[in-house]
Amino acid sequence: MALVSTDTAVAVPHVGSFTSAAFEKHLSGSPSWWHARKRAAYERFAALPMPTRTDESWRFSTISGFKLDGFVPDAPDLSGAKAAQVAFAIAAEPTLIFVNGRLASRNPLPESLSSRGVVVSTLSEAARTNPELLREHFMAQPQKLGSAKFAALHEAFIADGAFVHVPRGVEVTEPIVLIHSASGAGTAVFPHTLVIAEDNSKVTVVDHFLSNDQFGQFACGANDLYAGHGAKITYTAAQCWSLESLSMQFNSTVVRRDARVQSLNLHLGAKQARHESLSQLQAPGGFSEMLALTVASGSREFDQRTLQIHQAPNTKSDLLYKNALLDKSRTIFSGLIIVDPDAQKTDAYQSNRNLMLSEDAESNSLPGLEIQANDVRCTHGATSAPIDADQAFYLKSRGIPEKAAHELLIFGFFEDVLSRLESEELHSAIRDLIRKRFAR
């Protein structure tokens, strides 16, 4: 807790299981057009030190949890892809299903969409069909939140990923569901989703991350959203890895003029998870709504780092991250709003709410602001508090057992976030996932 930290830990180069031999082996199995970029990424990964205690962007994190030993990249899938059975409870069939980083099965896009130029493909396919778009947008945004090393690892070892492209003016009404699954003990996966919504288009994308077994896996994924002028993206990432897994995720959102992006990150799985989310509001009228819900139980740790950068005047961002903490769990929320010198009339909001459900749970909040323009409205808030005693008493007096009452109150606590979703179907599918999480 010292404001002035006392010692500097020595940074040790650490590659863990991701040795150069493992990388060469991975490279031999990947398409040759990718080699130069992957090689450069691997060199960055190997050269960068592991984060240390004195890194402000890792403050309060259990860094030792992210040791890279004991993982297997490019593990074959032995489970027989049961992923589809645990799909999201919405009518739309998943378009792409990845198992251990490679495409396992797919459902064709409706004719109405493909005829209008909507593409939902793998990155490898996109490299042939849309090479310019891929070059322009693939891992193109800066890593500003502390995980440059892990992002380089992701780029070096990624096998494949999803590519969603919605052309100018096209509106996709049905959600596009993508499933990224992992199986086998120690499997390392590098899921990737790239969504490009061209000017005035509209799309809803759901990423569902899950394990096909109870083993511990290592997921190091990226999802990049690009909303062109006037475009609208609704994005949900449901992180449901097995409870033994390690999860690292980087999200980057670019919002252009009058565009609107709503992203919801649901954190239900993993033993230790870190999620970084960067929103860049690049042109007037842009709006980024950043939402997250976390259920932390056992001795799990959820570490969320966010950055809202207002680079142009008249932009808006609104962040609401809610954590429910049970047992001996820990959460870290570290958010920062940056308003650049010329970004007048910025309207930014950031809020982290922690519901403390156990006397051993620990929440850490670091809500930050860096404002360099004066005509702005920037507010942030952080709270940590237990369940309201009156509410708990009310439920108890009606004979509802404590566990069920808590669950009800947690849903009540989450409702603020869930009610922001426009789609009723998505809303109930997410509630369903949370309910399953409690049943586990």
Next chain:
Amino acid sequence: MSEITDTLETTMENPVAGIDQSNGNFKYDMTYDFDAGTGLNERTVDYISSVKKEAQWIHEFRQSALKTFFAKPLPTHWASKDLENINFDKIRYYLSQGQKPKRTWDEVPDDIKRTFERLGIPEQERKFLAGVEAQFDSEAAYSNIKEAVSKQGVIFMNSTEGLREHPEIFRKFFGKVIPTSDNKFSALNSAVFSGGSFIYVPPGVKVSHPLQAYFRINAENFGQFERTLIICDEGSELTYMEGCTAPKFSTATLHSAVVELVALKGAKIQYITVQNWSSNVFNLVTKRGLAHEESEIKWIDCNIGSRLTMKYPGVVLKGRKARGEVISIALANDGQHQDTGAKMVHAADETTSTVVSKSISVGQGRATYRGVVHIPRHLKGCKNNTECDALLINTNSRTDTYPAITVRGDRHAVQHEASVSKVSAEQIFYMQQRGLTEGQAMSLSVNGFVNDLARQFPMEYSVELKRLIDLEMEGSVG
């Protein structure tokens, strides 16, 4: 013979210690009888110790602190890189004309007396203070306490004297609230400290008028390292005020104090600071209080001057139902960075803390709030409420907020809120409609912004604060 160097053209009508920036911008050329030279090493520490005729244990304490200081890196991984501009080899660590403060102003050497008279200290002492200590560079030139107060058993003296005359109390509490290794600058202070106040208030004594210390830097390239230790015994009450000024030099000056407060059971301490160093001073201060059962420590911290201030007054809430409070006002003008905040460490059940911070950034000034709230495991019924409001006056003004809140357990309530805004155009329009100029309207509006905090200051201070805001706001519009 002393020469006056004066850059001030008009004299202020109502000079109250430390609030008016221009009021402190003068210096007298001095000859010092004791001078530790430039730069810092073991010999500097030996010199200070021998001049003060200190006991062996304190000499060893200083030497070990010096090692800690050298071993610690600058905290630039989170703090301003401006710290790298401090050249520790070019600073003079000890300058004085003697180690024994005078008890009457008549005995104070003329040139030093003139300084304090210009700052209005003797006048204030007569008016509303129970005791005054005036420090000039490294040592107190004057220290006096009203007879009625000293008869109650209150000890108020320079820390050099405190160490000599009351070692039994001093040693028991010294360095216990802020350990030497707390940070690089507390280690530096522990190695070369000189001056500062030592106060002991006996059980049940309520000191009716404030005690005041005034810190003055006169010499160029000088580092002032006062060390203040205040102990309020069970059920006692004390208000302490400090002010500070320095003339403006072209080179950097360093002020690095350590202030430790101990409030024993049921005691109340209110510590008021008005910091108005000139804009070449690095002000890197560690302040912390230890609050025992049912006691209360309140820091009122007002930062207006300096080039870079890094100061986060804290309270360790060690006893059940202890209360901590920080009220912070910061004004950052061109070339200034006010990096201020608060630290609340809850260490007992049912402890409560409040932090209210208001900052104003003018021109290219930068105001930063940095805070820690820590509630560890196995406590119950702790509460913290933090509010930070920032006001940005010009288009290129800057403000930052970096709180860190750790809460363990489900029996506490903690909330933090911050907002950033500019002066409301409607308000300005309304006032202009009623005949105020835009500048007057702006001043009124900014004063309104800090009014609820300024009211908690003693009257003389809040009046001056208002006047100063008016001054600083002049020419900031447009």
